[in-house]
Structure formats: structure tokens, C-alpha cells
Amino acid sequence: MPGEDAVFTGIDEVAWASMRHAYGSAEDVPGLLRALASSSPQERERALDGMYGAVHHQGDVYDSTLACIPFLFTLVARAELPDRSGVVELLVSIGGGETADEGPRDDADPFDERPGGDERLDDGEDPVGDDDHAMARTAVRAGAAVFAELVRDRDPEVRRAAASAVTAFLDEPERVLGLLTERLDEEADERVRPALAEALGLFARLRPAYRAAAVDRLVALCAPPHDAGLRLAALGRLADCAPDRLPSDLVAVVVALLRARSRRPRPADLPERPDTDTLIGQLRRLRPADEEGARLLRTLHTGLGGRTADRIALLKGQLTSEASADRCYAVWMSAGLFREWRGSYEEPVALIGEQLGMGEERLREAAVPVLEDLFGLARPAADHLADLVAAGPEHSIRRWKSGVPTLGGPLRALARAGDRRAVPALAEVLRGPVVPYDTGYVIGHLGPAAQPLGALLRARLGEIPVDSPDAYDRASPLLFALGGLRHADALPEVLRLLHGMPADLRRRDWLVEAITRTVGAFGPAAREATPLLRELLDGGNAVTAAAALWSVEGDTEAVLPVLRQELTRGEHARASAEVLGRLGPSAGAASSDLRRLAGSEDVWKQVAAAGALWDIAGDPAPVLAALRPAWERNAHTRGTLAACLGRMGPAGAPAHDLLRAEVAAPRRHRARSGGYGSHDIVEDEQLLRACRTALGSV
Template sequence: MMINEIDGAGWESMGHAYGPASDVPGWLQGMASADPGVRDEAFSAFYSAAHHQGDVYPCTAASLPFLFEMAGSLVTPDRGSVIELLLSIGQECLDMDPERVYFTPDGTESRAHVDALEVIGERAEVFVRWVMDPDEEVRRPAIECLGLFLADSARALEVLRSLLPGSGTVQRLLVVRAVATVALRDAAVHGAAAGWLEELAGDTAQVPEVRLAALVHRARCTPGELGDAVVPAAVGLIREIEQAETGGDDDAPRGAEAEPDVAAGAAPSPGVPPQVAAAFKDLEQHGRVHAPTTSLLEAFHTLLGDRVSERSALLAEQLCSADPGVRYDAIRMAKELIGQWRGDHSGLVVLIAGCLLPEDAYTSAAAAEALGALVPVSKPAREALAAYVEACRAEHGPGVWAARERLVRRAHQEAVRALAGLGDLRALPCVLEALDEGTDAWRAVQVAGHLGGAAGDLTPRLSKLLAEVDFSDASQSMSANALVSALRELGDPAAVPALTTAIVAAVREEQWHTAASALKALASFGREAAFALDVVRPLADAQDVTVRAAATAALWELEGDAAGVVPRLVELLDTHENDEAAAVLGRIGQAAAPALPRLRKMMAAGYEWTRVYAATALWDIGGDAEAPAVVETLLAAWAENDATSNHVLACLSRMGPAARPTLPRVREELTLLRRSGRFRSVPHDEELQSACRSITARA
């Protein structure tokens, strides 16, 4: 059957998931078009409709014969992309449970993943031919397909091994990985494949990249036999790669290739917040690989898992590599290691900081962004960040924050943000410049709150920007909330008038989330914001629950009338704002005793977070008499969901001697290697460890 013989009704009967079913044959025809634009559009449409986010539908399985036909035709202009699509569909099917029935978005039962694998398996013999194809773009995905889908594993192994001589470096790396894939999916050839990989790893006639690949994939075949010598051997091969001549091989490693430089000041589309536009620009860089060994080293790091010291040694070698591509990709790997695992990472932080080179803005931007994401662990990079910021200003002038060259601008801004995140006032001149001039001011706002020592300079500027927000434009809500957050962090009471005005404007435009954020910021100034009570008091009766809770909390902070707010807070315990209400009741303390019966009932809630909010408030109000129940509840919630740990530890810290029964669990936490805490983020985990150490020190 040819592609043009498929009719729309046939696709409808196959349970097509997205878009008109009759479009699918057209997409298949478009993928074979001689017009590159038509091809790109057709591939994009197929991925969106028939392979949406990697899903496999009945129509996806039905398309496979035609994709194979297209890939096998020498007149198809982009056969490699078609085979990559086959590879993607097949890999997704392998990751799905063959015994499970899945459902399409319209609720239809589907076992398309099983059907698709059957179709691929029946035609897998063609991969043997395609791995010999003259077109490199065809060979590369075909090699992976051969390793995954050819049922005759012994033949797959034989063909793959025959490809190694005469191939370029990248293809040889693919062959080695495919051999390991065959070994892992069929025990019958595991020994032969693993033995070949071991021989290859020790073959000094091979280039070090191939030997490194063989070493890693040999270890991947038998992870339980990973000895102490593997990492030193890998480090030695990385050094050989650095020293090797790369000329004369079309597939030789290449350094980091910078993105095209464009002029600064490009405005996002109307109605799109600049933060969102920037996030989509960042996606363009996500997943870029700058060295052929990167995916290999990523696999090695995954294999090493919690062997943090060995992974750090490996990353140290990568970060010191003479190859800029290896160095660039190592920044991301080091960021992931530090972000996921505990330990003394100061050595790696210093090496990341060593990638801050004024002559290489592309790599510097990545290094600075990583250091900013790793605050507060990135403190050892403080001086390097300050030096880089100063070097940029010296070379490009004080207006470098808004430099026309995109790479220079991005690298400088990321370094300033990282330095400001550490609370270093050497970032202040650049932050003030951004706020005054307006270019990418939102990026400066995000870190301004960390510069509390400069509140006198920052508060008037941030207040002015908040006053300029158009609250009738929903797209400006992200900017408004960022400004409110920064003013709250700075803690300067001079921000109270601007916050009060923002509350009025946000309520008028029914921007409830922003109004609530501003109310919480206002509450943080306590009695110094009492003159705003006329604005706050009516909002304690607002229809929006979030605003009502924030206003009630602000009433307590601004005037301290427990009798007036406790009944309101008890009512709020029955809403989705029960966490805010419980927290305020806890801050009120003994005067909130009327809330105790309701809080005790909340301790039996099914949701662990609700139990944590109730338990912490119960302790803060009832004290020692409530301690046994509070301790039991907090430990149970912590065991159920370690994301609650920061809240749990904060309460245990306040409990003092009453928290002694939790000491075994607190000590156990300090022995764990993987980061924990809210969102498993670096700041929350560092805070968590600090609380644990404080509790154990007092024991």
C-alpha cells in the first residue's frame, strides 16, 4: 500500500488522537517533500499529532509501514530524520509496559505500543542494510535501531562489531553503545558482548574516545562489578583525549559553539511576560551537546550514582579539560551533581568559577548561571564572580548590563545575579543600572531582595517600578509579584506606601494573587505599617479566600488584636488557606487557645501537609502539653513526604527539649547523601541540614 492510498476513514478507525485524522496521510507525504519547509512542517505536525510528547497511539502504529517505506526509498530527501522518528517511536514502546492497556486522550483503550513493536520487529532486518548506507545521517540512527530491535541478537552483535573499523569517532561511539544495548537485552550474548567491550577498552590501537566508551559501557553491562579502578581509568583516558591530535578526522571532537550574537533590546511579543519569553529562549540551549563524549560521560555519572567523591574527581578532570566543549558540558553535569547530592563541593564550585573567562562569554554565561542556581553552596566562587563582573565593566563600559552583544550581556547579567544571590554588594552598581535604565530590569528585580545592605538605594527604585505596573494587564502580574517579593525581602518600611497603593490597584482589577502577595509583604513590616489599616481591614471580609486570609494575617501583624482575628482564622482553617491561618494562629500563641480543638481535629486529616500545619500551630499555642501528639504527627508526615521536612525541622527547632524523641530521625537525616527538603532544592536542603545540626548540638 502506498501512502496516498490511505483514506481518512481508515485513520479514524485507528483511533487517531489529535487533529483531523485525514491530515495524517498528508503529513506522511509532506515528510517526503523536496521542499525543506514543507518537510519541517510535516515532521512537526506528525510529532505533535501522532507522537505527541513521545506518546504512541493506534495511528502511530499504523504509520510505521509507510515510515519504513519512506526511509527505504532513495528518493526520500531526509531519510535520516525518518529513521530517527522510527527510533523514537520504538524506544517509547520499549519503555511502556507490554502487559498494560493504555488510553488515548479520547478514552479509547489502546495497546498500540505492542502493535508498534511488532511492526518494527517484523521489519528490523532493514536496519542491517541501513547501517551500511553511504549517508552518515542514515547510518547513525540505524545503528541504534539495530541494537534495540533486531531479534537475532547474535547477528546484531556480529554486524555492529564489523562496523567499527574505518568508522569515524562519533559512529564508533554509537556502535559501542549499541553493543552494550544488545548485551543488556539478551543474556545469551551478554558474555560475548561484555568480553568484546573489555578487550576494546584495553586496545591502545583505538582512539581514547572509543576506549573510554568501551570502559563505560562494559561497566554499564555489569554495574554490580564496578570496581575502584574504573574511575581512575576513565580519568586517564580523558587526559589522553585532551592530548590526542584531533586533526584529520571529520568526526573529531569540536569545542563549544556559541549561539549567534544578536543585538540587545529585542522586546517580547505583546502580552508575553519577559520572564516567559526568556524561559523559551533558554529552552533553545537546553540539551545542547558540545563534545562527542558528553552523552557517554553522562551515562557514566548515572552509573556511578551516589559515589559522589569519584564523580567529583571525574568532573574535576572534565572541568579542567583543554577542550572547551568538554568543559562547557561539564558545567551542567557539575551543577546537577551539586544540586542532587550533599557533600563538600567547594572544589567543584571553584572549578566552575574558573570557567568565568572574559574572552569566552558563551562558557562564562553557563558557569555564572550554574553558580547562581547553586546559592548558597557557591560561596567559594564569590571573588571570581566579582572579578568577572568588574572585568566586564572595564572592557565593555558601565553599561555592559545592556550590551548589544547577546553573549556578553547574558554572561554579565548571570554573573551579577549570582553575586547578588550571595548578598555581595559588589553587584549593586549593575543592579541599580538595570533598574534605572530598564533593559532586562526584571532580571535585576529577581535578585535585588538579597542585597539588604543597600535597601536605601533599592527600595525607592523598586517602589517606583511597582507604581508603574498596569494592574489591568494580567501579563504584568509576574513582574508585580517579583517587585513585591523583593521589597518584602529588603525589609525597608519605606516600601509600605507603594505596597499599600499596589494592594488597592490589584483589588480594583481583581488581581487577587498579587493583592494577597502585597498584603503578606505589608504584614512583614508589622506595626510600622499600621497606617495602612484602613486599606487592610475591609479586605478581611473579601470574597476571595486568598485575599481574605492574607488580610486577616496582616490585621494581626499591624495591630495585634488577637480577639478580633482568632475567630476569623479559625473559620479559615476550613478553607484551602488553612496553612496561612494555622501559621498566624501559631504566631499569636497562647491567645489563640480557642483554635486548639479545631487544630487537634486537623491532625487527623488525610493530607500530610494539613497535619504539619496543624501540629506546628498546636505546639506554638499549647506548648509542652501538646508535645507527644505533635512529635508523632510531625515524624509521620516527614516519613510520608520528605518535602515537609523544612517545616517539620523548623518546628522541632522551636520545641527544644520536647523534640528529643525525634533525635534518631534527625541524626539519620544527616547521614543521607541525596539532597532532601522542599523541592529538593539546594537552599532548602542546606537550611534543613543546618536545622538538623542545631537540634543535635542542643541534645
């Protein structure tokens, strides 16, 4: 590439080998930087993928990330180099982008081309210090004058990427406002104009002193004669920074603009993208060609935030569009709405279900994961899920090029919705050559309807070699399902594992824990296991063994000393308190120990001990004392606390203001920026039910 030496002047003088990135030594970083200037599109894309995967892994900033910034700025300033827009976006991400100043977004593009952004992952690494992020932001700000030049670049993709960059990082507000308004007047490319409008909305939010002028311009951009894409972008940012200036018929206007936009011919000069095996390439293959449409809709939905009625109406309009791309965007946007905000979602969920029968793979691939995470809320789509499961085994089990298979998304979603039509398909899966690891966990959501699966689960458990290195991985889900079904006929197969496993078996203690929980779930029907459970009272699984023994025999005298002893051990104190609560008044001798634990600084130990004291002694004082600080300090405790208040009945009334506030709150209790868990929605719905039950107990 001509001029490469000038681009990378000084790169070999940097002590890269002494620096680090996500996977160790940063000695490979110069090669990645040079590859960003390669003449090969495939090599450039792999290099960008490598930068996100290692140097800026999951948004982290390392010393090597900081050392890259000057070279990245040199790259984007060289007009002769291709694909600079991706490097501009990398710089924006390293600097924190708009999210560093804007605060949390309620939605994220599930097909963001920047890999490593899924914060659901937890690789166990220590979090990167805020100082590194602050230094990165300072370094990107220091070079932000380059972005001001790039908003006039000859490459429209660079101009598009530079619009938000100059807004987020250039500390010259009058100059930025002038640049954005000038470019909006002069820009001819319909792919760039929406980015300029979005940047203007970001500017209005970041620069309150200049907000009025920016908002006035956004309002003007929302009206004819501007094109649909520009108007949608302006409306999205107006919803975010000046919702009072939105038109009263917002949803009707947006739906009409979306449909007008979908009827336009696709631009003929879209840049060609390489076909690579990178994460960027995989995500691109999943998304429709119109990436700008997804950005426009994300901006609008994010701006509307908790205005769930408007967002539901908008989704309905999108989901009934003739354009499959509009429907696909609606499915993606619905995920963020469902995860963060509470509402009545029967209509949009039913419409998402209809997408499964449209015969379009992309729509199906978008819709199924959304329905999987809805659990019971997916019932309005259950008929379509059942049709899909019945259409062929490929929807019941998913086979991967490497690793064990998993349940197919349609079957998992149907079972999680508690629909008995999942049972025959699950039976076929259990008869297959390999049982997907998640099968047992999914069966639990079917309740009594899954009883016919008990014999098959028992048979598959009996096939597992007791000395197999993966015995725990294979047995644990089956044990979980058998315990949930109370299928005590499987006790011989369960005890076979306990009797036969070698002392050095991998994850032996975990397997013993799973076995004893299952035996405890069987209750008195598992009396044959009593001698083994008594042996386990002296060991690392003592608490679970005690719980199981009490469930099987009801012998409080045998388990109470063990549980009191474990209550004093930090590792098992919470579990022991929970089991003591199940013993009820017969565990009164442990009350003094539980009172001490209720004063612990560990919020979960507090909650467990306080709840146990109510169940044992009917004493509301510890619960009420622990409840308020725990409720606010750790949202994960709320389900446990609400269930305890339900058991307390009128005695819990002094804390019912918290329950009423929770039921009235529009936002899900586990909603957070930048990430989510697959069970956030179902656990929030369980919390709401527990709150209503407790309030109804008075």
C-alpha cells in the same frame, strides 16, 4: 522524490482529522510525514521539528503518533531517502528507547536535538495514558527487524542511530549480540564505533543472561589499540553495567583519552546541516560541532552515578583541558551532578567560574545557567561573575525580540549567590526604562546588603498605574522585595495600590494577596494599614489579612475567629493552620480544630496542622504521628518538617533517625528522573541546614 507514492501508500485512507496531537486535530500529520521525504533539507528539518513538537510532544504518545509508526518505518527502510537517522531516533523515542527499560538517567543532554524533551515544563494537559505508551512500544518492537538491516546501512548516521534501536527493540538477543560484535569488528567509521559500544553496554544491562559475554567484549574495547572515542564509549557503558571491571586509574585514563581525542583532526565528511528557525536548529547553533563527544561524556557521567569523587576528579580534568569543547562538555555534565548528588563542589564550581573569562561565548553561555541554579554554592565563582557584570550592561539585563526583558544570567547568578557586588548593577536595572519581572525575586537573596535598593523599589512601585491590566505582574515582584527588606517607608505606595485598584482588575485577588503579605512583613511600622486589613478579614484574602493584622497589631482576638473559620474550608485550611502556629499559645482555642485537620488525608494539611499544634500547645504527638508518613510520601514536606523538629528541640528526638538518614544520604531529596526545578539545589541545601540545626538542638 522518486518512489514517494510507495512510501506513503494508504496514508490518505487514515482518518487523520478524527485523531489528535498536542495542538488539536491531527489533520496536518500527513503533510509532516511527506515533508520528511522532501528533497529540501530545510523542509525535512522543519517536519522533524513538527513531529517532535506536536505528534510526540514532550515524549507524549497520541492516537496520531501510533498511526505514524508504519509510515516512519517505511521511510527509514528506503535507502535512497536522506536524513533517515533523525527518523530512526524519532522511532526510538516514540517506542520509549532505552529509558523504558533502563530506568531513570541522572543526567540529560541539555542540547539534545529532539525538541519537547524538557520536562520542567507543565502545560496543564492531562498526562497521556500508559496504555498509549505500551502500544507504541509494541508497535516499534513489531517493526524492529528493520533496525537489524539498518546497522549495515550505507549511511553512517543511520548505522549510528540504528545501533541502540536494534538493542532496545529486537527481541532476539543472540541475533542482536551477533550483530553488534560483527559490526564492531567490521565498522570503519569512528563516529559509528562508539555508538556500537554504547549499544553493547545497553544490551548487557537489558539481557542479564548474555551479560558476561557483552561485558567481556566491553572490557576488551577499553584497551589499546582501539581509538580514544571507542574506548571512552566502552568505559562509559562499563561504568553503568559492570563498574567492578573498570580500571583502578579510571579518571587518569579518561582524561588522557579525552585529550587525545580532542587533538584529532575533525572528520572532513561530516554531514551538512540546514540553517533553520526550528528548535532543532537553535540547539545545534549553541552546541560545538563535536556532538559525539557530548554523548560519550554523558554516558560516562551517567554510568558513574553517585561516585561523586570520581566525577569531580573527571570534571576537574575536563575543565583544565586545552580544548574548549572538553571544557564545555564538563560544564554541561556538571549540571546533572550538582542537581542530583550532594558533595563538596568548591573546586569544580571555581573552575566553571574561570570559563567566564575565557572570551568564548559558548563556554559563557553554558556556564552561566549552571551557576544560576547553584545559588549559594556558586560563591567560588563569584569573582568571575562580578567581573562579567562589571564588563557591561548586556550582562545585567537581557533583552528579547519579543516580550519584556529579564535579568541577565550573570547578574542573576551573582545576586542569588548573595554577593553584595550585585547591588550597584541591580540599582542601575531599577533605574532603567523597564524593570525585568524577576528583579524583585532575585533581590531577596542578598539579605541586608540589598537595603540601599529599598528607595528605588519604592519609586518603581509608585509608578505603576493602579488600573493597569498588568498591575499584578509588575507590582508583585517589587512587593516581594520590599517585604523581604522590611522597607516600611514604602507603605504609602503599597496602600495606594490597595486603595485605587478597580473591582474588575485582572488578577485583583492575587494583587491584594501580595499587598497584604508585604504589609504584614512591615510589622508594627504599618499601623496605618490596620483599617484596611480589618476590612479584608471578610473576603477571599481573609487568611493573609489576618496574618498581616496580627503581625502589625498583635491582636489575637481580632484574627482568631477568622482563622478558625477558614480552618474548616478546604481551600484555605493549610494557610490558616500555618498562621495559627505563628500566633503560638494565644491560639489555644483552635487546638481541637487543628487536631481534626491533623488527621486529614491531605499530607500538607497534616503537616501544617501538626506543626501548629506544637507551636501552640507544645504537643509533640501530632507532629511525630504525621512526620514519618509525610516524610516518605512527599519529599517536598521535608524542609517544613525539619524546621518544626528544630523548634521542638529534645521533644523531636524520636524522629531524629530520619534527619540523620537525610544528612547521610548522597542523593538530593528532590532529585528525580526526566526533569528538574530551578530551586531544587537551594532547597536541598536548606533542608540539610535545617536537619543539622535540629540535630544540634539536642
